[in-house]
Amino acid sequence: MYFSKDVYKHKECIEIDVTKKCYVAEICSQISDNEDKRTTRPISTTTNSIRSDDRDCDTENTCIGICGAVAALLSIILILTISLITIYVRNEQKRKRRNKGEKEENCPLLPVADDDMRGVRKCIELPGLSALKKSAEFFHFNRFVTELSTEINREDKLQDLKNLALGVEVTHKESLHSAEDFLKFLVLSHSLHKNLVYLQVLFIRVNAINLTTLCMKFGENHRLLYLELKQTSKGDEYIIHHFEAFGDADLDSLRNAVCTMLETDEQRIRIQSM
Structure with a gap:
């Protein structure tokens, strides 16, 4: 045994036998120092085992790191999945509540639900609604008819209108x-509540211009089919106004x-169209 700094004192330890291709000191000690070899082998084995243990430890640490990363990734995926499912469920609940609220607003009049139909709400028809709507449609027109009747009586045009409109139908006249x-x-016969043209033609023929003007204003305000009379220097002109898409x-x-x-020119x- 010696320190490395004293290796120059033991040249045989660094001299090489060219023939046997080894250190001279190793050849000398191979015969005499068998015990040293036996003690040296266990040391080498121990060193190899230590290195092997180090490699196993590194491999184990690497495996632990990979497993930890995979576990963290799976945890993140699981958390995101649960969050998305929670958001979807909440949105569905909100949508159902919103739809339920809209249905309840559309069904203000509801019967009492039976035990088997609990939670199901049905709309019932409002009594008299159809008759009420029809009366509303004729409400303004009925007042208009009353006004026209007053003007017809005031101008004393009833008999002329009856003779012109009814002709030889004596039964209707009476x-x-x-x-x-x-x-x-x-x-009833000419649907005056939608088309005032025939009535205005009668008023023009009996020279009741005031009644023609009343019909024109009512037809324009209520979007009915009506006739407009224009008196020009070249003669009377007539314009038929309509608000619907009628066929040509x-x-x-x-x-x-x-x-x-x-009895006028077609031109x-x-x-x-309005």
Whole structure:
């Protein structure tokens, strides 16, 4: 045994036997120092085992690190999945509550639910609703008919209108005693609540311009089919106003009928869509 700094004192430890390709000291000690070899082998084995243990330890640490990373990744995925499911469930609950609220608003009148139908809400028909809607449609028109009746009586045009509208139908002449009865008859026969053109043609023929103007204003305000009279230097012109998408064939037939009843030139009658 010696210190490394004293290796120059033991040259045999660093001299190499070229023939045997080893240190000279190793050859000398191979025969005499068998015990040293035996003690040296366990040391080498111990060193190898220590290195092997170090490698096993490194491998184990690497495996532990990989397992930890995989576990952390799985935990993150699990947390995100649970969060998304929770958000989806909450949104579905909100949507159902919102839809339920809208249904309840659309069904203000509801019967008492049975035990088997608990939670199910049904709408029932409002009593008299259809009749009420129809009355509302005719509410303004009925007042308009009353106003026209008053004007017809004031201008004393009832008999002229009856002779012009009813012709030889004597039965109808005798049954329609008042102006209001006459107008109600025309409402049923010519749908005056939607089309005022025929009534205005009658007023023009009996020279009741004031009644024609009343019909024009009412038709414009309530978007009905009506006739506008324009008095120009070249003569009277007539404009048929409509607010619906009627067919061209029907509108041409209407123009021809008005032209015939007014006994005027067809070019003086125009049709205008509003």
